[in-house]
Amino acid sequence: MTAFILRRLWQMLPTLLGVILLTFFLFNFVGGDPAYLLAGKISSPEQIANIRTQLGIDQPVYVQLWIFIKQVMSADFGVSWSTNEQVSQIIATRIGPSLTVLVPILIIETVLSVALALGVAYVRGSLTDRSIMIVCTIAMSVSLLVYIIVGQYALAYKLGWFPVQGWGESFSENLLRFSALPILLGVAVGIAPNTRLYRTFFLDEINQDYVRTARAKGLSENTVMLKHVLRNALIPIITNLMIYLPGLLIGHFLIERFFSIPGIGREVILAVERSDFPVIKAITIYVAIATMFANLLADVLYKLVDPRVQLK
């Protein structure tokens, strides 16, 4: 296992280099020239040239690339071009609020959808199964925006069960008071597609020979479902979960915007609007690294869940 992890970590380096190259060339050749935005509404060519010099974007491409590589290696992306705030400070202060909302959503949504999927898979073809699948299909067809707008209006404003928006000073206040409705809506949106997806994973397992054998041995239905079916279906579920994990780092723009959560999602959008490349580059690199680690974690979890899996 240790050798496998070390080998995978080593393999991340060329992947990271590829991400650096892709990010660098995408932003440099597709992202537009930030000097024009930073120069303001009335600017002379000299002023724009001065800004380009200060930002270093008038340097040869290989020099800019080397600076970027050094930034990645030192995890120091400098300051935001638009606010002069340290990029590390921006990420450090915004990631907390995003995770306060998104981690509970991921956990609750996963637990509920796994439980629900296991239940409906068990009663496959029944009225309950069909009813839940119809509800899931309808729920999936409704845009997240509708959930947010209606939820905020009805549950927060009209019924007063939650604050309309806001963010406080303490973690507990933020989690229990201000994040409650965003979490509820996030779970409501995510649970339907995941239930459908996980149901298919469980159905694949229920029809396997080992399930029939387990039942023939006289094992209880609880043991069959929770010990055998669930465990074997966990591998695709883990794969699905690991895909979501890196997304935690980029927050949830819509939820953050509507509920005034000072998270990273709003910052990403702002940075894109302002061509604030240091912020965008930093977040892109961090998400890439998180994706690589999530993949590694998935492989390790496969082994823990199913000892038959060989890590090579």
Added chain:
Amino acid sequence: MAILLSASALAADPAKVLRVVQPATDEGFDPVRSVNYYSGVILDAVGERLMSYDYLARPAKLVPGVAESMPVVTDNGKTYVFKIRKGVYFHPDPIFKGKKHELTAEDFVFSFKRFMDPKLRSQWKFLFDGKILGLDDLAKRAEQSGRFDYDAPVEGLRALDRYTLQIKLAAADYNFTYILAMSAMIAIPREAVDVYRDDLGAHPIGTGAYMLKEYQRGRRVVLEAHPYFRGFIWDAEPGPDAADRELVASMTGKQMPQIGRIELNYIEEEQSRFLAFMGGELDIVHRIGGLAERWRDGKELKPELTKLGITRQDMVEPETTYTYFNMRDPVVGGYTPEKTALRRAIIMSYDQDAEINIIRKGLAIQNKMPIPPGVVGYNPNYPAILHYNPQAANLLLDKFGYKRGTDGFRTLPDGKPLLIQLASEPSSGSREFDELWRKSLEKIGLRLEVKKGTFAENLKAAKACQLPMWGSAWIADYPDGDNFLQLLYGPNSGQSNNGCYDSPVFNKLYDLSHKLPDSPERNYLYELMSRQVEYDGAWRFGVSRVRTDLVQPGILGYRKHPVLHAEWKFMDIDLSARKAAQGAAK
């Protein structure tokens, strides 16, 4: 409005907490670096400029700010001398080590020099470029040496004594006092720059009525009354608006500022702002036009809101939207009769009423000249010559040889295909305008191609005179027509004149207007310039948006000013009225 200085103690009541909102985040509060409106709001509250505006006078009227009086102007409008009030102190801050720090003329000299420091890349630099004697030379030396020498004397920017500031201009500029009234023109102490350096944007130390207490960028700003602020007695003449009289009656004679604390939250989404306001979390909600159906019944405020004591304030923003034609473009550019006819036809085809009524929900007014309402030089009776008239536009194109092909679309007079290109951004808002343009142009047989690009890409192309047509907007930096007409001045091509319009007639009139102070003669020149722009079809004049603010009961003295960003020091809160209203709402 006459603001009388008061010797009495600070009146601000800490229990009076005003809860306000902004729809977008600031960019910090370093006056040199921060250009967005929302940074300006805080700069207005924490800082003071030499010049300011009368609170109620409309159109906006300059009054002395932290200057004792209006400047003494000599040397044919080239030398300004300001006497700065004595006993004006900066906010208390650890950098002053417990001592009160008085504002002096040197603080303004230092603060103005910063705009030209190349390292600070100020977007306001254009306001000083080529204006103050010796300042450009200092900036050039800094570019060469890599260090801006703040101690170097500048001929045109001198503190004659502790309280006297002299500014010598290279040429007469009758709008210079307007520039000195802008939010960014506050004085900041050199000590703050030396200590906070790149983090100055989080430490705006000024002499204004409020000081920064808490700052979480993109989330929340809390201001508290400045303990050393000299205060003033509220004493204003009501403007033409009938509601002004009630406002004046409720405020006259009060020791200001009354409000002790201001809590400003950032709520980006309009529905969230509106619901937070309706739920009593906010005292004022600004620019709520996008949700007009929620608060408006016909043209009036909904009865249920009126019943709650909520009031509405409308104000035409001192801004204009416009669509420019690139005069160097091979298709729509040029000054030949057939090119001018093509542009005029395009202008006459555009259904402005549809834009106002459908896209802007009736919350905008059409502009007939480049200068919008509320800005010096605007003439509500200006007789525009280009109106919405697709029929006349068709006849014009027929006359100049733009023949229709078998597909119904016109060709160029030489028979080559004619394709009108419009730059746009990939957003849902832009899509609505793109569609309106497409429908409008199809009515006169013109084929439209919308070229999408990010704002940054379009801006770069615009500066290089490479966008054939692009819609834009300009908000007054200062309320004089010059601020809008400079967008059409030939030598400003590549800077602010993105259409690269270069009319010798317009340029000559513009130069002449610079030699005149605010006067009927100068306004006449402004109208002649507007006429020349119409004649050449260089711009399609757009709209000024109508801003609607909703105000909770108990909030006194609020009148949105067209230029000032923050009105808080002129306001008060009737706590009992607010409490009663909140009880009624529940």
